[in-house]
């Protein structure tokens with residue numbers, strides 16, 4: 383996780399346009415959510431395999447939250463793409 387966030391800091395260093403910065407931040411947030419989905423999915427499958435009922439319920443709930451967060455971020459894509467296009471045309 384630290385590597386994912388430090389990657390974002392490094393990429394933002396050279397980006398000046400606010401719209402482009404928003405896109406970089408969003409892309410990294412989606413990347414983090416996808417990472418979390420992968421990790422929680424694995425943990426959930428393991429908990430189910432080991433018949434860990436309570437843990438499975440909790441992990442399933444967390445996984446649903448992570449998936450909702452990823453969908454929410456992805457829903458912003460069209461707006462950010464429009465802003466980036468408008469920003470690019472001003473040059």
Ligand SMILES: [Fe+2]
Nearest residue numbers: 415418448451
């Ligand atoms: Fe998350």
